[in-house]
Amino acid sequence: MNKMVVNHLDKLFVTSDASTIINEMEVQHPAAKLVVFASQAQEQEIGDGSNFVSFLLTCGGLSM
Numbered sequence: 001m002n003k004m005v006v007n008h009l010d011k012l013f014v015t016s017d018a019s020t021i022i023n024e025m026e027v028q029h030p031a032a033k034l035v036v037f038a039s040q041a042q043e044q045e046i047g048d049g050s051n052f053v054s055f056l057l058t059c060g061g062l063s064m
């Protein structure tokens with residue numbers, strides 16, 4: 001499912017790629033920044049899997 005994202009420069013993105021969405025967000029919260037960093041590391045190492053990393057970190061945080 002595609003999402004429409006407008007960044008801080010008013011640039012419009014229509015994408016279903018979680019990595020693009022995560023990279024365009026302006027994250028302030030330290031825990032949320034960890035999700036962004038983990039997603040970016042996954043993208044650099046493997047090239048995909050941002051959804052999986054975000055899901056794992058979110059579920060792991062909720063179970064604590």
